Amino acid sequence: MPTTLTQSSSGPERPARSTMKDVAQLAGVSVKTVSRVVNGEPGASVEVRERVLQAVDRLDYRHNLGASTLRRKDARSGIVGALLQDIGNSFSAGLLRALEDALRDSGVSVLAVSLDEEPERERGVVADLVTRRADGLVLMPASRRHEYLLSEHRAGLPIVFVDRKPHGLDCDSVTIDNVLGARMATAHLVAGSHRRIAMLSDLEEIETAAERIAGYRAALAEADVSFDPALLVPSVRSEAEAARVVAGLLSRADPPTAFVTGRNILTIGAVRALRSAGLSRQVGLVGFDDFPMADLVEPALTVIRQDVRRIGGEVGRILLARLSGDTAPPNHVVLAPTLVPRGSGEIPLAS
Template identity: 50%
Template sequence: MPARRAPERATMHDVARRAEVSIKTVSRVVNGEPGVSEALATRVRTAVQELGYRHNLAASNLRRGQRTASIGVLVDDLGNAFCSEVLRAIEDRARGRGIVLLASSTDEDVDRERELIDGLLSRRIDGMIVMPTGRDQRHLTVEHADGVPVVTVDRRPADPGIDGVVVDNAGGARTAVAHLLAHGHRRIGILGDASDIVTALERRDGYRRALADAGLPHDPALERLGARTREEASAHATELLALADPPTAFFAARNVLCTGVVDALRRQGRSHEVGLVGFDDVPLAELLDPPVTVIRQDTRAIGEQAMDLLLARLDGDQGPGRVVDLPTELVVRGSGEIPAPAVDRG
């Protein structure tokens, strides 16, 4: 399901314009400070209600030098191994500074993400590390502009003033598919995440580039984007294997999708016949039969770099936004080295 578009949040400037008062007057009213007549306060409160303005207590705390020694972390799914490993790396780094984490899953739902951000800010967190949902990141820009440090992980920030940590998704996918091509495969299926997720498109693009490098066109019949669960991935893989001209190998562009392909191949007794390379490591991958070859992301480096960027902002860094690009690594284990049938190589 495509991520829903988030509405823009009203700012203190909007309230000031609606009430025809200064921003300082609005600030005094929402912070409960004296020095404002009842008539002006009523105008401000009316504008606040009409615009649905939510006062950012976290930003107010930071501007006043007050800290809570807590940060918010939002990821796609805390139950996913990639997300949990990144979170643990953030937590370990934060612990050294006496900072506690408030973490939750967005489930790739932009409305849920907005609700969670509102909840975190109401608890006066000092900053946020977010795996953004969808392409519309205007709500993160608003919080950043209000003074709350924001760092994105896994997806590149849309606002050049916001810090981020990303990996070379296209390059990693290109390496994965080139590895399968080197073992003779020419019919390679891809299973990817929802098409409105930037990383899914980057990995699909890397898949297509690898085919182009080998002088091969991409076949839309072999591309399946939109799978979110293990079960959906297994169903897509089964459909592809039933084609008149089926793939002899798969590139699974996310760890949970890779496990779905493993299920489909095992049910058909073809685990040692069809090649497979996954993106993101798979729990116990080396114990499967055959062990699964993957493109590994350095989850510890991702989490540590994200926390270091956030700490720098909390320590007063006012420099321009910085995006850290990390490489991926091909981990050869067995499934990606299964040769294509002789007829396919020919």
């Protein structure tokens, strides 16, 4: 069969992809028969299916799933969108991998996007995925209200919120008990006789950050430790900023003797500042979120661990159930975090 070349103004000529018509000619069948075979529809004998599949292999044919979906109202794209905050972060990356593993055997692929706490980006990406007929959405929202999803939810689009709860929309969610986690971290340091415990947090308008601040304050109140507003530093957004904040707090006349950090990148910044000050073994530290090599730091890091694999597995389970037609009331799964003591959180108050 002759090869057709296409001319590109921006690069060298390259062979055009084989079409369904090419496959039909090579297999000696109709285009409709090829369509049935590649779309997994009945109506073709075993012998005919084998001829078509052999032609597909010989021609290196790639089925245009998007075009097929447009032609068939009941067809699925085989794609779900995962809108996470930062897929470069170890928490989001671990969650994405767990979700992919949960969906792999179902033939569903995951398209991941970083939102970077930008509500307008969230809305734009959602609109794009809906236009492209995504089968479902997994959303770690940047926006605070989610009524804009009501029409899609009513139309039957499966939407599962993860890490943060939906507001203005009642749909499936999988979250962590952030208040409990921060209470555990703070209480653990109080048990080591610490009273001047500082906390570094992300933006207060982020739901998870606000919940972790609440847990920190609750643990201080339960231990009858006075809350010092100067020791709570919200809106810390990066590792470098966290290092500067910790260094500044340590330079005070009445410095904190321990820290709770509300996010893994803030924990890394705190570690750098403590090491630079030569205080890694004198100041207590408990971080929220585990991350790779946290156990290799000296001293190894005590953390509040979220079971990322379980979170991703729960999201995948709910999503697959919805894709299979489950119309039960929304699931609201809340998982408990665990304290992992490794050394940094067990440093007692210096005498």
